[in-house]
Amino acid sequence: MANPLRTFASLYSTTLLTVLAGGLLTTYLGLRLSVMHVPQLWIGGMMSAYYVGLVAGSKIGHRLIAQVGHIRAFVASAGIVAASALGHALVDELAVWILLRLIVGMGMMCQYMVLESWLNEQAESSQRGTVFASYMIVSYFGLILGQGAISLYPELGLEPLLLIAICFALCIVPISLTRRIHPAPLVPAPLKITHYWRKAPQALTTIAIGSMIVGSFYGLAPAYASNLGLPPEKVATYMTATILAGLLAQWPMGKLSDIMSRSRLIRINCVLLGILALGIALTPYHPVVSLVMTFLFGILGFTFYPLATALANSRVEQSERVGLSATILLTFGVGASIGPLIASTLMQWLGNSMLYGFMSACTLILFLRLRYVHSQQKAETNVTQDYIMATGDLVSSPLVAALDPRVDVESVQEQMAVTIDDEDADNYSDTEYEQQLAFSFDIDSLESTVSPEPTDDEELALTASSYEQEDAIKAS
Numbered sequence: 001m002a003n004p005l006r007t008f009a010s011l012y013s014t015t016l017l018t019v020l021a022g023g024l025l026t027t028y029l030g031l032r033l034s035v036m037h038v039p040q041l042w043i044g045g046m047m048s049a050y051y052v053g054l055v056a057g058s059k060i061g062h063r064l065i066a067q068v069g070h071i072r073a074f075v076a077s078a079g080i081v082a083a084s085a086l087g088h089a090l091v092d093e094l095a096v097w098i099l100l101r102l103i104v105g106m107g108m109m110c111q112y113m114v115l116e117s118w119l120n121e122q123a124e125s126s127q128r129g130t131v132f133a134s135y136m137i138v139s140y141f142g143l144i145l146g147q148g149a150i151s152l153y154p155e156l157g158l159e160p161l162l163l164i165a166i167c168f169a170l171c172i173v174p175i176s177l178t179r180r181i182h183p184a185p186l187v188p189a190p191l192k193i194t195h196y197w198r199k200a201p202q203a204l205t206t207i208a209i210g211s212m213i214v215g216s217f218y219g220l221a222p223a224y225a226s227n228l229g230l231p232p233e234k235v236a237t238y239m240t241a242t243i244l245a246g247l248l249a250q251w252p253m254g255k256l257s258d259i260m261s262r263s264r265l266i267r268i269n270c271v272l273l274g275i276l277a278l279g280i281a282l283t284p285y286h287p288v289v290s291l292v293m294t295f296l297f298g299i300l301g302f303t304f305y306p307l308a309t310a311l312a313n314s315r316v317e318q319s320e321r322v323g324l325s326a327t328i329l330l331t332f333g334v335g336a337s338i339g340p341l342i343a344s345t346l347m348q349w350l351g352n353s354m355l356y357g358f359m360s361a362c363t364l365i366l367f368l369r370l371r372y373v374h375s376q377q378k379a380e381t382n383v384t385q386d387y388i389m390a391t392g393d394l395v396s397s398p399l400v401a402a403l404d405p406r407v408d409v410e411s412v413q414e415q416m417a418v419t420i421d422d423e424d425a426d427n428y429s430d431t432e433y434e435q436q437l438a439f440s441f442d443i444d445s446l447e448s449t450v451s452p453e454p455t456d457d458e459e460l461a462l463t464a465s466s467y468e469q470e471d472a473i474k475a476s
Contacts, residue, residue, distance in 0.1 A: 008123075010174035011115055012134065016142045017174075018078075018111055021167035023146025025085055025104065026050070027239060028160045029097075030222030031232055035156055040223065042094050044344025047219025048337040049098045053105020055333035058326070058397055061110035065117070070182055074114040075172050081107035082168035089161050113397040114175075121183040140247040147240045151233035196316070196327040202263050202373050203312035207328055208335045209366040210304030213273075213359045215336030216343040217242070217301065220355050227352045228285045238294055245295045246302030253303045254310075262311040267370050269307065273300040274363035281356035301359075305332065329397070 026047070033043045065073045084100045084107070091097070116135075123131040153159045197204050221242070225235040257265055280293050309328060316324050339362075346354040 008119060008131065008134075008180075010178035010180070011118055012138045013174040014074075014171045015115055015135065015138050016145075017167045017171035018108065018115075019139050019142030020146045020149070021081075021085070021164045021171070022104075022108055023143040024149045024160060024167075025146075025164050026218055027147055027150050027222050027236070028156065028164070029088070029101070030219065031150065031226055031235060032156050034223040034226040038094065040220070040344040040348040041341075042098075042344075043223050044216075044219060044340035044342075044347075046094070046098050046101050047215065047340040049101040050105040050219075051215055051333050051337040053102040053107075054109045055330060055337070056102075057106035057109030058113070058329065060106055061113040061397065064110060065114060070114045070118060071176060074111055074175055077107040077110040077114075078168050078172050081111070082165045085161055085164045085168065089158050109397060111171075116397050118180070118183050122180060136250075137247075140243065143243050144240055144247075147236050147243060149236075151236040154232040156232060192323060193327050193330065196312070196320075196324050200312040200315040200324075202266070202370055203308040203315070204328070204331050205369050205373065206266055206304055206308035206311075206366060207331045209362050209369075210301075210308065211332040211335030212339030212342070213301055213362050214305070215339040216355060216359060217297075219340035220343055220347065224347075224352055224355045238291065241291055242294045242298035243302075245298030249299040249303050250306065253299075253307065257307055257310055262307055262314070263370065263374055266304070266307050266311070267367060267374075269300055269304065270363045270367040270370065273297070274360045274367070276300065277356045277360040277363065281353040281360065 029046060030043060033046070061073070061077075064076070068076070081104050084103045087100045088097060119131055119135060149163060150160060153163075221239060222235050225238045226232075230238065276293065276296055280290070280297065283289065283293070312324055312328060339358075343355050343358040346358050350357075
């Protein structure tokens with residue numbers, strides 16, 4: 001059996017360089033704007049534009065890859081992103097910088113989609129877990145290197161932008177020279193946002209508010225640390241400690257989520273993170289204490305997303321996980337784009353410490369919302385082995401769900417295919433056609449016939465998909 005690290009060495013090398021450049025650009029812009037004494041609102045708007053670009057890029061990336069293929073789409077995106085990064089050195093207009101940040105987000109999402117769809121298709125079933133874990137670890141390592149690279153250029157001149165452009169240029173080389181067979185073109189997957197929100201309200205609420213916390217940290221923490229008087233190398237250490245904590249927390253938090261109720265674990269996480277964030281906001285800066293506190297912040301803050309993803313996946317069947325992943329990432333992108341705007345406004349009005357004050361308020365709102373939803377549906381089904389390791393930043397496309405070794409490959413292929421028409425029914429068996437109808441049936445008309453949600457704990461343990469399939473078959 002071939003070693004996945006050797007088999008996909010070119011794709012992992014490309015991933016490392018891409019994420020390194022993206023992480024370095026984010027930290028550089030935060031520090032550069034802080035040194036320029038730009039109002040916090042502009043900094044938040046610029047970081048929000050990146051996440052808006054990621055969301056928009058998921059749609060654009062599908063079309064681009066389908067039209068020109070994976071390698072051409074990746075090369076074109078890398079070229080555009082590199083040019084956009086260098087554009088910051090040519091123009092000092094903040095409105096132009098926001099536009100450039102938006103373009104970078106769209107281009108990088110297209111790059112992620114190329115890499116993940118390639119890994120999805122060519123990873124063997126027996127090695128899918130290793131391939132998936134290796135991809136996420138490489139992404140984390142790239143983020144950490146990106147934070148550390150800023151310490152090489154404390155003057156914050158043009159050198160970091162040149163290094164970013166070099167990384168984006170070099171990331172083209174491994175994927176262009178790979179001897180791997182090109183994957184098949186992508187087909188857009190159907191997206192039913194309302195359907196998944198009704199199935200997993202606690203999970204998606206956690207992702208929405210948790211992404212506001214993560215987006216605010218990535219976008220504004222470099223400026224926050226710089227406003228405390230820290231030099232760029234200390235800011236890099238501050239960011240690296242937080243991201244490293246997020247990486248180290250993934251495995252133990254995943255094991256813990258298999259032992260106890262995930263919704264309860266998320267609520268406990270909420271309380272602890274809220275107290276910690278409030279403590280950071282009120283405690284004067286101390287080199288050691290602040291580093292310890294931000295390390296703990298990374299453990300709690302960067303595990304919201306995987307915990308919520310695991311909870312959401314326990315509510316759906318395998319055939320729905322690609323659509324669920326797209327909904328999760330859309331929710332994440334919207335939250336991550338709103339969070340920095342609100343946090344930066346509060347920082348500008350009330351002071352630097354309001355970054356963590358805002359995060360503490362977010363955890364309070366999340367806790368109250370989760371308590372309310374939990375009171376509406378008290379049954380909690382413990383489904384093991386569905387914790388999905390995730391990075392602190394949004395470095396995944398909806399296709400990453402297919403990399404998960406628990407997702408059936410055939411289900412993913414069905415999910416990514418265009419829904420069949422009635423006239424094509426003769427090409428399918430009765431069972432297959434009924435399954436297709438159950439998947440494509442409109443959710444609004446489905447709800448008019450579905451039975452009320454049972455209140456008994458034992459009945460709630462049944463998945464909602466069984467009810468949907470029955471009603472869809474009746475409707476047909």
